[in-house]
Amino acid sequence: MFNAQCSMNNVLILGSGPAGYTAAIYLGRSGQKATIIEGLQPGGQLTTTTVVENFPGFPDGIDANELMDNMRQQALNYGAEILPNSAVSTDLSRSPYTVTLDDGTVLTSPVLIIATGASAKYLGLSDEEKYRGMGVSACATCDGFFYRRKVVAVVGGGDTACEEATYLAGLAEKVYLVVRKPFLRATQSMQQRVFDNPKIEILFESNVTGLYGTDGVEGAHIVHRKGEADERTYDLPISGLFLAIGHKPNSDIFLPWIETDEQGYIVTRGATPVTNLPGVFAAGDVADPLYRQAINAAASGCRAAMEAINFMKSLNVD
Ligand code: NDP
Numbered sequence: 208m209f210n211a212q213c214s215m216n217n218v219l220i221l222g223s224g225p226a227g228y229t230a231a232i233y234l235g236r237s238g239q240k241a242t243i244i245e246g247l248q249p250g251g252q253l254t255t256t257t258v259v260e261n262f263p264g265f266p267d268g269i270d271a272n273e274l275m276d277n278m279r280q281q282a283l284n285y286g287a288e289i290l291p292n293s294a295v296s297t298d299l300s301r302s303p304y305t306v307t308l309d310d311g312t313v314l315t316s317p318v319l320i321i322a323t324g325a326s327a328k329y330l331g332l333s334d335e336e337k338y339r340g341m342g343v344s345a346c347a348t349c350d351g352f353f354y355r356r357k358v359v360a361v362v363g364g365g366d367t368a369c370e371e372a373t374y375l376a377g378l379a380e381k382v383y384l385v386v387r388k389p390f391l392r393a394t395q396s397m398q399q400r401v402f403d404n405p406k407i408e409i410l411f412e413s414n415v416t417g418l419y420g421t422d423g424v425e426g427a428h429i430v431h432r433k434g435e436a437d438e439r440t441y442d443l444p445i446s447g448l449f450l451a452i453g454h455k456p457n458s459d460i461f462l463p464w465i466e467t468d469e470q471g472y473i474v475t476r477g478a479t480p481v482t483n484l485p486g487v488f489a490a491g492d493v494a495d496p497l498y499r500q501a502i503n504a505a506a507s508g509c510r511a512a513m514e515a516i517n518f519m520k521s522l523n524v525d
Contacts, residue, residue: 217242218515219306219314220287221294222322222457224251225501226491228278229508230320230515235285237516242288242316244308249291250275251324252454252492253501255346257374262501274501294323299464299484318486318518320511321461321473325454325492325499330362334418335450342424345450347371354447356380360427362415363451364388369397371451376406383443384409385429415448416440424448456493465489472496480511486522488514 218234220227223245234241248254253271260268283289292308299305303315327345329335335343344350347361351374359379361372364386372384384401389411391398401407410429417428419442426444456471466474466483473489475481480488490511491504 217288217316218318218320218512218519219244219304219316220320220322221306222246222251222324222491222493223249223279223289224253224275224322224324224491225278225505226322226324226508226511227251227320228275228282229505230322230490230512231282231287232278232285233509233512234515235282235287237512239516239519240286240288241282242290242314243282244290244292244294244306244314246293246323248324250279251504255348256370257348259501278505294460297460297464299461299487302486304484304487317522318515319488320480320508320515321458321465321482321487321489321493322491322504322508322511323457323460323493324504325456327450328453328455329450330415330452332415332417335448338418338420338424338448341422342418342420342447343450344447347374347449347451350447350449351375351378354379357446358444359383359447359449360385360415360443360445361449361451363453364391364393365451365453366393366397367453368451369393369401371449372407373397373400373404375449376404379406379447382407383445385413385415385427386411387414388412410443418448454492454499456496458493468496470496478510480507480514486515486518488518 217240220243231241256271258268259271294306295309296307303317306314355378358381360383361368362385372382375382412432415427418424426442429443431439458471473494475494480490482489488511490507492499
């Protein structure tokens, strides 16, 4: 356990999704010591989904938590140290860089791999805060259990929303999918699953504007075709609202040193994990506004490790 500063030959990996674990595996196999700061969601976003069907090597799919447990174990097998902490602040003004953990521990290293992923976005309604944990969630697999045989709504029209709606339909009596556009953005197979599910009703061109309920969510205020001549507002009785409207990259603690785009994604040089800071590499969803798939995150973790190894060599640190 680190109670003092990290030794100079440990690469610090922030985040424990596919990017972070893969980076640790590659570093370990090259004889480099890696310390993973696991973060608030060990295993990353995948642990909030069910079965992963598109990670190569698993023809029948694999349980998402099992996949992440396997990656974690593989990282441990190659000597990674895993800290069950979150990084709360950094000082990247000079190398060696400083990372402060939630228990006050301060780690330093000349080499960081930022793999902090992204977090679910909310609509920004005050009611989301009011009912958080009382009917508002951004994780169907975490909270769906509480809505067995109830009526719920999922907001969003992408793969996540379709996946969450399909998952919830296995538990709930009925699922409304609230989609702001007149079409879904999800991949064709995901869309088909939703269309084929008799428990899911899609409310196209609709937005949630608020929630109501005494001791928890009892319904949502909906506006249909807002701003159009036939705009209609009504109340939709539901017990739970699930947000599936995308994610925000977890890059805040690296500001103002690290360069990001206007959405907060860390800017890397082309397809490399190289950031604007020497020895700081970014991998996975925190630097990927486009593809955001586990397999891409794992691949970028590999690239980050390879760059880190080269960088360590240039410092003559073995
Ligand atoms: P996306 O960005 O793909 O979709 C977000 C959805 O939310 C869109 O329908 C968007 O509407 C809607 N939305 C965004 N903001 C609002 C708002 N304020 N109010 C109402 N609706 C809103 O995010 P996902 O999380 O679905 O997917 C991200 C990536 O992860 C994608 O690349 C996806 O393919 C991938 N993914 C893959 C999975 C798999 O393969 N198993 C599972 C889950 C995700 P609009 O279309 O109008 O912008």
